[in-house]
Amino acid sequence: MEGSEQNKSKVVVIDSLQSWEFHVNQASNQNGPVVVHFTASWCMPSVAMAPVFEELAFSYPDALFLTVDVDEVKEVATKMDVKAMPTFLLLKEGALPEKIIGANPEEIKKRVDALVQSNRASLA
Numbered sequence: 001m002e003g004s005e006q007n008k009s010k011v012v013v014i015d016s017l018q019s020w021e022f023h024v025n026q027a028s029n030q031n032g033p034v035v036v037h038f039t040a041s042w043c044m045p046s047v048a049m050a051p052v053f054e055e056l057a058f059s060y061p062d063a064l065f066l067t068v069d070v071d072e073v074k075e076v077a078t079k080m081d082v083k084a085m086p087t088f089l090l091l092k093e094g095a096l097p098e099k100i101i102g103a104n105p106e107e108i109k110k111r112v113d114a115l116v117q118s119n120r121a122s123l124a
Helices: 003-007 017-029 044-059 074-079 105-123
Strands: 011-014 034-039 064-069 087-091 098-101
Touching (some): 011 017, 011 044, 017 074, 034 044, 098 105
Antiparallel strands (some): 034 087, 087 098
16 A cells, blocks of 8 residues: 555544535445444544544445544434444445444444445345
């Protein structure tokens, strides 16, 4: 990997309800899976998961990775019924969101892989 590319985040930071709706709708229109990390700056497990989430974003370029700070964008956390940090949502067009609560890197990697594989299979 190029040095400059390695420093460029593949995770989109959501800063408003409008930003959330834009990115989720765009991914839905392209039948792309969406993986969301709901975080808070005061939550150490959330902070610890950030590099893991970033690594997943590089590993799965055909999925959209979003991060939402629940203190900055309360509307999205409320809309998605997020009450604990970290919470990860896996969204696929037409399916209810899959929710993973807590910092469990292995489980998150396994679920993201399954989401992306099932999406590839449905597009094939």
